[in-house]
Amino acid sequence: MVRKLAFLGKGQNLALKVAVNWHSKKNANTTIQIYSNYSAGSTGQLSAATVLMLLAGSVARIFTSQQETGDRLLVFTYVVAATLNAITAAQVFYYWNVSSTKQQQQQKKKVKKN
Numbered sequence: 001m002v003r004k005l006a007f008l009g010k011g012q013n014l015a016l017k018v019a020v021n022w023h024s025k026k027n028a029n030t031t032i033q034i035y036s037n038y039s040a041g042s043t044g045q046l047s048a049a050t051v052l053m054l055l056a057g058s059v060a061r062i063f064t065s066q067q068e069t070g071d072r073l074l075v076f077t078y079v080v081a082a083t084l085n086a087i088t089a090a091q092v093f094y095y096w097n098v099s100s101t102k103q104q105q106q107q108k109k110k111v112k113k114n
Contacts, residue, residue, distance in 0.1 A: 027077075030084040037091045042098055051089045058082040 037043045062078045065071065 027080055027084055030081070030088060034084065034087050034091065037088070037095065041095065043092050043095045046088075046092060048089075048092045048096075051085065051092050055082065055085040055089050058085050 037046070058078060058081045062075060062082055065075050065078055069075075
């Protein structure tokens with residue numbers, strides 16, 4: 001019985017490490033997306049509906065993880081993900097009617113040529 005509990009504990013610990021590692025990679029990708037949006041001055045083809053659903057899902061995960069596990073590390077990773085998703089959502093609305101800087105530069109070049 002003790003061996004089974006030890007094995008179960010190791011399995012749960014491994015699952016937590018995998019979850020934290022996966023979220024770390026996803027957070028890195030989201031950070032790159034945020035920087036790319038900022039650099040371009042536009043969100044391009046980024047869907048507002050998708051970004052809002054990602055934000056809602058990550059906020060819901062904070063509360064469900066807190067209720068179900070109470071694990072602070074896991075909840076913290078969801079808080080970081082929710083914060084990054086909120087920044088991306090804010091960018092979508094901030095850049096809503098702004099065309100990309102590359103498009104603006106191309107339009108200026110066309111005007112100068114004519």
